[in-house]
Amino acid sequence: EAQVTQNPRYLITVTGKKLTVTCSQNMNHEYMSWYRQDPGLGLRQIYYSMNVEVTDKGDVPEGYKVSRKEKRNFPLILESPSPNQTSLYFCASSIPGTTTEAFFGQGTRLTVV
């Protein structure tokens, strides 16, 4: 089954404690991205990657890091989480091009206290 898998689904952590949210896709997609979803703000892109070892900032990259060492994986790293990073996070993948469908993971609800 074609899918994007995120882990964990739920996470509560304390300010300053480094964490990683994993994302994996089994569709051999070149393009992967991370979004955060906040009430009233919709989805905002954090980082994206057009292929292995190629990453770039989205609209809200501050406080986040990513890496793309393999085509299927695109982890999101919060080196020192803060309460304003409490949000619902989605990973997505697609093939390159503006007409293609993006496939989303189930989401990771992060709470930073």
Next chain:
Amino acid sequence: AQSVTQLDSQVPVFEEAPVELRCNYSSSVSVYLFWYVQYPNQGLQLLLKYLSGSTLVESINGFEAEFNKSQTSFHLRKPSVHISDTAEYFCAVPSGNTPLVFGKGTRLSVIA
């Protein structure tokens, strides 16, 4: 850069009534337009898309959207909603290197 505006953040509607969720996009050049749906506690999934050809596109669950170039709109409609349509709906458009830029979403609540 392209952008989309969803004019309504929340739309309550009674079951079996019609509904329209509004979306306007920012550019008058050729565009591709998408509607995604997010059911409670789930990720987003594609509902329908306009790429070219007929300006009226349909989904398998009875929604339709019409691309209107003169009004730069891509409104989503359904003639009779069901409780199961309760969800958040996002309009999206590709922009530059970003596959998708999303609107802020419209939460559709269907009331029995």
